[in-house]
Amino acid sequence: HVSVALFTADLRLNDHPPLRAAVDAADAVVPLFVRDRAVESAGFAPPNRRAFLDACLADLDAGLRERGGRLVLRSGDFVEQVCRVVTEADADEVHMAAGHSGFAVRREERLRSALEASGRRLFVHDAVTVAVPPGTVTPSSSDHFAVFTPYYRQWARVPLRPVAAAPRRVPVPDPVRGEEIARGAVSGTSPGLPAGGERAARDQAAAYWRDGLDDYDTVHDDLAADATSRFSAHLHFGTLSPAELVHRARRHGGAGAEAFVRQLAWRDFHRQVLAARPGAARDDYRSKGDRWRTRRTAADEIDAWCEGRTGYPVIDAAMRQLRHEGWMHNRARLLTASFLAKTLYVDWRVGADHFLHWLVDGDVANNQLNWQWMAGTGTDTRPNRVLNPVTQSKKYDPDGAYVRRWVPELADVAAPLIHEPWKLSGLDRAGLDYPDPIVELADGLDRFRRARRKQP
Numbered sequence: 001h002v003s004v005a006l007f008t009a010d011l012r013l014n015d016h017p018p019l020r021a022a023v024d025a026a027d028a029v030v031p032l033f034v035r036d037r038a039v040e041s042a043g044f045a046p047p048n049r050r051a052f053l054d055a056c057l058a059d060l061d062a063g064l065r066e067r068g069g070r071l072v073l074r075s076g077d078f079v080e081q082v083c084r085v086v087t088e089a090d091a092d093e094v095h096m097a098a099g100h101s102g103f104a105v106r107r108e109e110r111l112r113s114a115l116e117a118s119g120r121r122l123f124v125h126d127a128v129t130v131a132v133p134p135g136t137v138t139p140s141s142s143d144h145f146a147v148f149t150p151y152y153r154q155w156a157r158v159p160l161r162p163v164a165a166a167p168r169r170v171p172v173p174d175p176v177r178g179e180e181i182a183r184g185a186v187s188g189t190s191p192g193l194p195a196g197g198e199r200a201a202r203d204q205a206a207a208y209w210r211d212g213l214d215d216y217d218t219v220h221d222d223l224a225a226d227a228t229s230r231f232s233a234h235l236h237f238g239t240l241s242p243a244e245l246v247h248r249a250r251r252h253g254g255a256g257a258e259a260f261v262r263q264l265a266w267r268d269f270h271r272q273v274l275a276a277r278p279g280a281a282r283d284d285y286r287s288k289g290d291r292w293r294t295r296r297t298a299a300d301e302i303d304a305w306c307e308g309r310t311g312y313p314v315i316d317a318a319m320r321q322l323r324h325e326g327w328m329h330n331r332a333r334l335l336t337a338s339f340l341a342k343t344l345y346v347d348w349r350v351g352a353d354h355f356l357h358w359l360v361d362g363d364v365a366n367n368q369l370n371w372q373w374m375a376g377t378g379t380d381t382r383p384n385r386v387l388n389p390v391t392q393s394k395k396y397d398p399d400g401a402y403v404r405r406w407v408p409e410l411a412d413v414a415a416p417l418i419h420e421p422w423k424l425s426g427l428d429r430a431g432l433d434y435p436d437p438i439v440e441l442a443d444g445l446d447r448f449r450r451a452r453r454k455q456p
């Protein structure tokens, strides 16, 4: 009896119910990952995520080899490749994790029909890439929660499945061959990328439980402290298990752990929105006809935003961090998104695409729905909120250390003027090689208010 453990966004051995089930069901298991051509041709495997993925696959393969197996890697059409491996291994069943985007659900349905047509079975396991699967809690009046707080109240009461230990042995049947796992550098990546793979993830997590978690509630918004977990890329690729993280943080206890668990619930929240409204990956979640068609194109301003030269120091620092590390602090994501979508009044999709190109954690549910939240087209109950980059940077980067780290042109400017260098006196200002603001905040605000008033 042979089974296939099909890995997708869950590149780990610990707490992996599909792998456990595949091992328990069979004498031999084919651990399989398919580089899906559809994902690559949709531009969804840009250099940063590709490099991180390669590291995850190499690490997964190493972990499987320690257990008597290895990872089988294939590329091409997802369903076709899985079916080929199933035939070559003469497997009876395939185990995989449930996905929650429209793309993942359609792919899973195609695979199910193809396997069933040849008398094989597909088992789809829930709660692998989320702690609480979409649909587990729903309000009485709708198929999903549109507001986070009531969602969170119910989410927090759901009993989580126990953590599954990594299998000791994963014996692979002989005849199945795969492609070489890439170990070289990928071109076009950010210089400061994090290390991929489950081992790196677990080391990082161990350090965070020890040194970071207790202060999470008080410092997570402090830009310079950089004190969040940075688990996001590991959660995106599944080298960390969300359910295991929630169990672990709850066991740890305290206000820091509680605030951290709440952020993990945001991740599940966006997934249940996307599962119920798959179109929200591209369309406005709250659609009011063509109201957003009036958004500006403003190519020069978009370029300045992308390249970190808007003349607003905290915005420029954040956009440069994104390119350099493939990551950006959550507060900085909020500020840069508010600036693009509201102050410049540019379509949120322009910003979301730029983020998806660079972010190692770039994720359809989290990225598109957080962008929509900030643009006022999503689930924010105060869609007209505009974040002021000057007051916010004075609050969340009071000494200017975050700005100084990423905008060396301002290295010698003291706080508070580092947040608004255009106020420096003539000679000091003239000596700086740093642009004037590309837009007046007051003008941006006026434009946004006028546009909102015109909407039906």
Ligand code: FAD
Residues within 6 Å of the ligand: 220, 228, 229, 230, 231, 232, 233, 235, 236, 260, 263, 264, 266, 267, 268, 270, 328, 329, 330, 331, 333, 334, 337, 355, 359, 361, 362, 363, 364, 366, 367, 368, 370, 371, 374
């Ligand atoms: P921590 O603060 O340590 O939080 C722990 C985990 O909770 C994160 O790893 C993440 O999985 C989850 N989480 C935290 N905040 C959020 C949130 N607002 N929404 C959903 N989950 C959250 N996150 C992504 O994973 N991928 C994206 O593509 C992405 N794009 C974003 C775009 C915008 C405009 C905004 C405002 C936020 C975006 N986020 C995205 C959410 C959040 O900014 C990141 O998850 C977080 O900054 C990652 O850093 P961390 O792991 O140190 O987070």
